[in-house]
Amino acid sequence: MIAIKTENLTKRYGSLTAVDGLSLSIDEGELFSLLGVNGAGKTTTIKMLTCLSAPTSGDGYIMGKSITRDTQKVKSLIAVSPQETAVAKALSVRENLEFICGVHGFERARREHKIAELVRLMSLESIIERKAGKLSGGWQRRLSIAMALISEPQVLFLDEPTLGLDVIARSELWDIIRALKGKVTIILTTHYMEEAEALSDRIGIMRDGRLLVCDTAAGIRKMANTDSFEQAFVTIVKGAAR
Ligand SMILES: Nc1ncnc2c1ncn2[C@@H]1O[C@H](COP(=O)(O)OP(=O)(O)O)[C@@H](O)[C@H]1O
Ligand SMILES: [Mg+2]
Structure with a gap:
């Protein structure tokens, strides 16, 4: 089953095209990364897919529901960090979790069960x-x-989940993200x-709002004819005509 599909998804801010005709398809259970330098259009893409910003043209679908026409349904299917x-910041970790359970209207037993499950999954016991x-x-x-x-x-x-984190915190967060994979x-x-x-x-590698390539890391390395993913990224981003 396809979890996410976009068709010519486009966002313009005045004369600037932040996302330019994005068409892609992501399977259920997949972990898909949008990679690109600052200003490539990653956050704008996420904002449209999460119904925080309306596309200028094109459309996107989450589990088959349109982000422009079925906004309420889409919002019930997704979550964003x-x-x-x-x-x-002024609330404790527990209070933050309780607050969100309250927003979703969980009654007490469900709330306690959910918080215990997430504390275990994310190893939040100590804090x-x-x-x-x-x-x-x-x-x-x-x-x-x-x-x-x-x-x-x-x-x-997850929009830039490890931005500004040190190497250890980043590697710990990677373990957390890996544990969520497939679920x-x-x-x-x-x-x-x-x-x-x-x-x-x-x-998917983006630049100037466009999707340059979309493949596995191995496929992208092969496409750029190198063993180094970093080199492949540089070749692809610099090689594409502006
Ligand atoms: N609200 C906005 N108004 C005007 N320009 C914006 C707005 N949001 C983003 N942009 C511009 O759109 C482009 C893409 O930004 P963004 O999606 O935040 O990129 P990324 O997340 O890849 O760093 C940038 O040039 C940015 O300055
Ligand atoms: Mg961003």
Whole structure:
């Protein structure tokens, strides 16, 4: 089954085309990375697919539901951990999770069960009573992902999940993301090549709002005729005509 499909998805801001005729298809259970330098159009793509920003033209489908016509249905199928993590800094980790359970109207037993499950999955035991604002970036991001998972989304969007994290925090977050693989369809954006290569089933490389290639890391290396994914990325991004 196809989890996400876009057809000529386009977003213009005045004379700037942030996303330019994006057409792609992502299978259920896949971990798909959108890779590209700053300004490539990754966040704008996520904003359209999560109904936060209306496309200028084209359309996208989440589990067959249109992001322009079935907005409410799409919102019930997805969750986002945004580029700027959206945790309430003055609340504890537990209170943040309880708050989101409240938003979804979970009654007490379900709320407690869900929080216990996510605390285990994301290994949040040691920080559960700490104020979110006092946590390191890696822990805040983990909390943000736990919050996104409360609604049991079919599709999870992670926008630059490891931006600004140190090497250890990044590697720990990779383990968390790997543990989610197969359970939920994941769209991840990053500008770290090694991250896309390490985690993804397939990778789409964007530049100037366009999708330059879309393949497995091995396929992309082969296409650029190199053993180094980083070299392949540079070749593809620099080689495409502007
Ligand atoms: N709200 C906005 N208004 C005007 N331009 C925007 C807006 N959001 C993004 N852009 C522009 O669109 C392009 C793509 O941005 P973005 O999707 O954030 O890229 P990325 O996430 O890949 O770094 C950039 O040139 C950016 O400046
Ligand atoms: Mg971005």
